[in-house]
Ligand SMILES: Nc1ncnc2c1ncn2[C@@H]1O[C@H](COP(=O)(O)OP(=O)(O)O)[C@@H](O)[C@H]1O
């Protein structure tokens with residue numbers, strides 16, 4: 001919810017080539033509306049439709065930047081892969097919902113749009129998430145067991161092992177709780193470079209309570225999660241018993257950072273102890289303190305995806321360009337080994353130019 005990341009990619013070669021990139025911040029008002037739409041509220045249908053249209057106007061603007069920066073014309077672009085904004089994710093009950101307006105995006109850009117990437121996998125009994133492991137496998141496979149870790153609002157991990165099916169799952173919160181706590185205490189949308197967390201010390205008993213009072217962490221993969229679970233209510237309920245102890249706010253921030261790191265380290269330890277290196281992407285890579293704690297906690301080298309040729313902030317956008325490419329080529333990118341679906345599925349739905 002921090003912004004729109006867009007890439008123009010050439011996928012005609014074995015290794016995807018980044019042609020241009022653009023990022024637009026999410027206007028504060030729209031971000032507030034999406035946050036509010038994540039929860040039960042009044043007049044949700046109208047508000048969701050209007051917010052989706054507004055989001056897509058940002059998408060169209062990002063596409064204009066990409067065309068201007070690359071010197072290309074709309075008619076030269078095969079398709080736009082547009083994910084939309086997730087406001088509900090509950091695959092156990094058979095649904096996941098991304099607000100999007102693909103017809104409007106096709107109308108504004110005159111480029112074909114491929115959208116709605118998650119629902120077919122959910123319909124086939126899968127988690128509908130994470131969807132990026134197929135792309136991670138294409139872009140980052142190597143001769144040894146490797147993990148690719150995305151630190152967005154939620155953390156998801158892809159496990160690559162030569163000769164084996166790709167696996168992947170969400171590990172829990174990456175930045176979502178750090179952002180919430182930072183906003184509450186400093187008014188800042190995030191703890192820049194984790195400086196505030198670094199000024200505090202994790203509270204062991206609180207960390208223990210956060211990790212052990214959440215059954216979701218104990219579930220085996222396939223699994224996925226979102227703000228439906230890890231939100232303000234979740235945090236408040238778990239902090240409540242600690243309020244009499246008056247924990248310092250920066251110590252709580254340090255504890256939340258440790259929660260992110262601990263749950264990632266445990267997932268790797270439990271499900272891929274053979275991992276020889278970890279490549280990290282997503283906004284969390286900008287959080288120096290988080291990255292330092294992660295490198296200390298993991299038993300193998302940790303590097304940014306930029307070291308493997310793709311800027312950390314552009315991996316997700318490139319993954320959705322790749323998913324659009326997969327749709328165009330009839331390539332089933334919904335992977336049962338990741339999502340637990342009954343069979344591979346062709347992801348997305350096309351809105352012609
Ligand atoms: N300079 C920074 N310092 C600390 N955290 C940052 C910084 N830049 C980005 N982030 C974190 O990255 C998040 C956005 O990451 P992103 O990969 O875009 O996630 P999502 O896919 O959920 O939008 C922000 O909410 C913030 O927590």
Ligand SMILES: [Mg+2]
Pocket residue numbers: 001002003004005283
């Ligand atoms: Mg983002």
